[in-house]
Amino acid sequence: MLPTLRPSTGSPIVRAIVSRYGRLLVSSLLLFVAVITVLFVLLELAPGNPIQSLVGDVPISPAFEAQITAAYGLDKPLWERYFIYLGNVFTGNLGFSFGTNEPVLELILGRAGNTLALAVPSFVISTTLGIVLGSIAARTRRRWLDSTISGVAVGLFSVPNFWLGMMLIMVFSLTLGWLPTQGKAPYGQEGIALQYMVLPIITMATSELAYKTRIMRASMIESLSQDFIDTARSKGVSSQRVLWRHAMPNALLPMVTISGYSLGFILAGSVLVERVFGWPGMGLLFIDAIGRQDNQVVLGVVIVLTVTIIIVNILTDVVYGIVDPRLRSQLVRRSTTTRKIEVPA
Known part of the structure; x- marks a missing residue:
């Protein structure tokens, strides 16, 4: 049988x-x-x-x-x-502050909105401009525009964000008097004033913009060298259509991972940026807690940032699995097990 x-x-x-x-x-x-x-x-x-x-x-x-x-x-x-x-x-209790005797979680949540007010625009600006500038640099490879974009990106990536913030304050606040130096709103006013956000957002977005531009340029160059791009060009497809409709979707895959990780770097880098600009967010709370040895607050801020970064990384991995058909097929191949064989006694 x-x-x-x-x-x-x-x-x-x-x-x-x-x-x-x-x-x-x-x-x-x-x-x-x-x-x-x-x-x-x-x-x-x-x-x-x-x-x-x-x-x-x-x-x-x-x-x-x-x-x-x-x-x-x-x-x-x-x-x-x-x-x-x-x-x-693990039960959501981060203890009480030594300095104010307030719950640490309430202190952090009270500052989290201010930090996100800088981090989210910085993330959106750096990702959008990084994709655009990286694509332009790849399209104009070995020309003066590519050299200019790549050189500026390397230079900006090498600049520490706290130093850049101080230079921006010296130029646009102290010298030109266009923008304020510290805080999030004029004295005595509640909320966040737009002019107080400009310099911190530029400072936080600059290094990430430079890094994403370099990554997007390399990814786009690799995508433009694929066989399907040559096929599209041989069919008479215009250069702009080849770049934005054929090469772009394939080149964006590495940017999904890079963009997810960059949000963690932006949140971590907000510590120094908020200190430079006196921005009352989690970063400034963290620095002040270190100064007065408020260990509960220090631990609480790091825990909240760690949880946020872990969640962002998991969501990034999920999104990458959705947008990359190669990963989906790989999952199916790995999951296909051999059929069980029933041998009669």
């Missing part, structure tokens, strides 16, 4: 997606725990006394110091405090 064949159950593409992104979620969780562990230990080993920073330069009695230490749980062993804090993090 011939053996009977029974196909394996479940959709192959669903099994492949679960396998791929399941591993990605596990690795992201391990990375998250590792970041918390390393930063927690480093802050504990840092010199200084957070209790003395809390009360200032005023001398305090040993009894009062012991009381505050017990109130914040600093009298417990390091390992016990670590596991208590780790458990609190």
Whole structure:
């Protein structure tokens, strides 16, 4: 009797997606725990006394110091405090600030909107202009326009964003008087004024724009050298149509990954930019917390940024899997298992 064949159950593409992104979620969780562990230990080993920073330069009695230490749980062993804090993090409790005694999560969420007000426009501007300028440079390869765009991109990528911010303040604020130097709105006014956003956004977007321009140029050059481009040209398709309708979709695939990662770099770089411009976001909160040794706030800001970057990277991987047909076919091939063979007894 011939053996009977029974196909394996479940959709192959669903099994492949679960396998791929399941591993990605596990690795992201391990990375998250590792970041918390390393930063927690480093802050504990840092010199200084957070209790003395809390009360200032005023001398305090040993009894009062012991009381505050017990109130914040600093009298417990390091390992016990670590596991208590780790458990609190996974329940959404980031502790209380040593300086203001406010919940850390509320402090961060109160500043997150200001940071996103700079990060999102910087991301959109750097990505859009990076795609356009990179495509133009690739289209005019080995000409003066390509050399100019590539040279300026390399130069801007090498400039530290805090130095660029100070130079912009010197030129457009102190010398020309066109734009304000610090804050997010005139004194006594609520909300965010547009003129206060210009210089910080330019500072945050510049290095990412330069990097994305270089990446897009290289990707477009590779796309223009493919066989299907030669086929389109042989059929009499115009150069502009070849560039924007045929080469562009293929060249944009690397930009999906690069753009996702760049949002993390923009958020991380906002720490220095907000300090330079006195912008009241998470970055300035982070710098101030380091100065007064408010470890709970420092840990909280890093945790929120880490979670945001991990989520953005996961979404980037998902989007790349959607837009790249090669990855979809690869998932299907990997998920196609051999059929189970039932051999009669």
